[in-house]
Amino acid sequence: MALHVTCFRWIAAGGAFAAIIFTPGCATDAITTEPPGAATGLPVDPMAVSMPLGEASLPVANVFGELPNVATDPRSGASEFGFQQHTFVDEGYDAEPTVSPDGKFIVYSSTRHSATTDIYMQKVDGLAVTQLTSDAADDAFPTFSPDGQRVAFASNRSGSWDIYQMDRTGKNITQMTSGAAHDMHPSYSPDGTRLSYCSLNSRGQWELWIVNLTTNERRQIGYGLFPKWSPQIDKDVIAFQRARNRGGRWFSLWTTDIIDGEARSITEVAISTNAAIVSPAWSPDGKHIAFATIVEPTSVDSRGKPMGQQDVWTVAADGTGRHRLTDGKGVNTSPFWAADNRIYFISNRGGTDCIWSVSAGAKNYSTAAMPKE
Numbered sequence: 001m002a003l004h005v006t007c008f009r010w011i012a013a014g015g016a017f018a019a020i021i022f023t024p025g026c027a028t029d030a031i032t033t034e035p036p037g038a039a040t041g042l043p044v045d046p047m048a049v050s051m052p053l054g055e056a057s058l059p060v061a062n063v064f065g066e067l068p069n070v071a072t073d074p075r076s077g078a079s080e081f082g083f084q085q086h087t088f089v090d091e092g093y094d095a096e097p098t099v100s101p102d103g104k105f106i107v108y109s110s111t112r113h114s115a116t117t118d119i120y121m122q123k124v125d126g127l128a129v130t131q132l133t134s135d136a137a138d139d140a141f142p143t144f145s146p147d148g149q150r151v152a153f154a155s156n157r158s159g160s161w162d163i164y165q166m167d168r169t170g171k172n173i174t175q176m177t178s179g180a181a182h183d184m185h186p187s188y189s190p191d192g193t194r195l196s197y198c199s200l201n202s203r204g205q206w207e208l209w210i211v212n213l214t215t216n217e218r219r220q221i222g223y224g225l226f227p228k229w230s231p232q233i234d235k236d237v238i239a240f241q242r243a244r245n246r247g248g249r250w251f252s253l254w255t256t257d258i259i260d261g262e263a264r265s266i267t268e269v270a271i272s273t274n275a276a277i278v279s280p281a282w283s284p285d286g287k288h289i290a291f292a293t294i295v296e297p298t299s300v301d302s303r304g305k306p307m308g309q310q311d312v313w314t315v316a317a318d319g320t321g322r323h324r325l326t327d328g329k330g331v332n333t334s335p336f337w338a339a340d341n342r343i344y345f346i347s348n349r350g351g352t353d354c355i356w357s358v359s360a361g362a363k364n365y366s367t368a369a370m371p372k373e
Contacts, residue, residue: 084342085356087129091112093111093352094109099144099340099344104123105168106344112129116139118133118135121151131170133170139154140155144168150165150192152188160181160182162177163184163186181202185197190233221261230282237317239253239269240253241254251278252268252272253270254266269289270291277292279292289314291315292310326345326358333345333346333347341360343359
């Protein structure tokens with residue numbers, strides 16, 4: 001089942017949000033479900049609380065303290081963190097950055113040399129680029145193994161999207177999943193023995209799966225998109241995004257423990273009344289999560305690309321201490337939290353979609369409390 005190239009281009013550039021466009025046919029008319037209240041642009045959300053105050057009531061605010069139809073400003077001190085650009089393209093775009101465990105290399109997908117995406121690698125502080133894949137198919141969503149020696153990625157080279165694994169040199173490519181379902185966005189377990197990924201089934205539902213890399217045993221653990229395995233070696237925790245309504249674009253952030261191969265303690269970590277919460281990425285100590293927000297995600301252009309403001313945030317794994325890192329300029333999405341305590345993400349603030357980074361703020365996330373507003 002082939003996918004229209006235009007659909008995929010926004011999928012790659014937009015990271016986790018765009019996968020919901022990933023249905024047979026293309027994008028903008030593939031999703032018709034909207035949350036209650038969408039006609040007014042202000043969806044009704046059970047987490048939003050309006051407190052009575054005499055005959056009047058306080059306005060509804062989301063969990064980020066944002067009011068409906070009021071533009072948000074960056075938190076004080078946001079400019080102190082400093083933005084750094086790591087990749088540069090004259091044509092095409094870069095997408096989905098992942099930094100190696102030692103913090104020295106970035107692997108990402110890009111259309112810099114062709115209309116379809118290939119996988120590239122470069123030093124974090126360098127400009128020389130190594131192309132790891134080169135074929136007529138789309139190769140996307142690369143991620144390093146915990147030892148930094150392998151790269152898992154998704155590709156439609158076999159017709160449908162499947163998960164593949166290769167050496168960090170681009171050699172010895174092995175197909176890990178197969179079938180009619182679309183499998184994408186792999187994430188390694190902390191010990192490197194398993195991969196989690198999301199899969200679009202024949203009923204149009206996104207499922208969460210785990211595959212054992214030794215036995216090839218596969219197990220479905222629930223529903224959602226874009227799982228990200230916590231780096232904590234002493235526990236199995238996966239962060240993911242899930243829509244409030246089936247087929248919708250209003251995502252919130254969730255975590256689940258994996259115990260004896262089953263999902264347990266499924267917890268909603270962050271939700272917003274006016275934004276989709278997408279692209280979770282764990283801090284190196286596994287105690288915080290970076291994510292991106294897309295304000296009013298049902299507002300899209302002719303290509304199905306969201307038109308709302310997009311920014312990168314961090315939050316503690318228990319849902320407290322949210323912190324906005326980007327300044328509302330341009331599109332900021334697909335965060336990855338690296339070992340140098342910088343968060344790498346895709347932004348068009350320089351004119352084209354390239355990889356940038358910003359300091360996560362606190363010097364030591366193992367001991368420092370997240371700032372509150």
